[in-house]
Amino acid sequence: MKHTLTDPPKLTRAQQAVLDLLRDVSQAIAAQDLFMMLRQTRSIGLATVYRSLETLKTRGLVKCVTGQPGEALYSLVGQDVHHLKCLSCDQSVQLENCPLSGVTQELQTTQQFKIYYHTLDFFGVCPDCQRSQQ
Numbered sequence: 001m002k003h004t005l006t007d008p009p010k011l012t013r014a015q016q017a018v019l020d021l022l023r024d025v026s027q028a029i030a031a032q033d034l035f036m037m038l039r040q041t042r043s044i045g046l047a048t049v050y051r052s053l054e055t056l057k058t059r060g061l062v063k064c065v066t067g068q069p070g071e072a073l074y075s076l077v078g079q080d081v082h083h084l085k086c087l088s089c090d091q092s093v094q095l096e097n098c099p100l101s102g103v104t105q106e107l108q109t110t111q112q113f114k115i116y117y118h119t120l121d122f123f124g125v126c127p128d129c130q131r132s133q134q
C-alpha cells in the first residue's frame with residue numbers, strides 16, 4: 001500500500017541535470033566524470049555535483065557503489081540486479097529474480113526502515129570450471 005503524506009520537495013536544476021545525465025549514461029559513473037560531462041553544457045561546480053548526489057541518494061533516486069578501492073560510483077536506483085560470479089573464469093550470470101523481495105518487505109515492517117535498494121552477489125565456481133577442476 002502506498003501513502004504519501006506530502007509531496008517530496010522539487011528537484012533543483014542541478015539535481016535534475018545530474019539525474020538526467022545518470023539516466024543517459026546508464027552505467028555507474030564517478031562524480032568527477034559526471035562533473036566533466038555536465039560542465040560541457042552548463043556552468044556547474046564540483047561541490048554542487050557532490051551536494052546534488054548526496055541529496056538524490058538520501059531520496060532514494062541515486063545509489064552509490066564502490067568500484068575500485070576508494071572510488072565511489074553513482075548510478076540510478078533501478079531494478080536490483082544480482083549475479084552469480086565465478087572466481088575462476090570471471091564469468092558472471094545474472095539472476096532472473098531477486099531472492100530478497102520478501103525479506104525487504106519484512107525488514108521495512110519490523111525495522112521501520114524505508115529501504116530503497118540492496119546489493120547482493122554470490123561468489124563461487126561455475127559448472128564449467130568445476131568440471132575442469134576435477
Ligand SMILES: [Zn+2]
Nearest residue numbers: 086089126129
Ligand atoms: Zn568459471
Ligand SMILES: [Zn+2]
Nearest residue numbers: 080098099100
Ligand atoms: Zn534484490
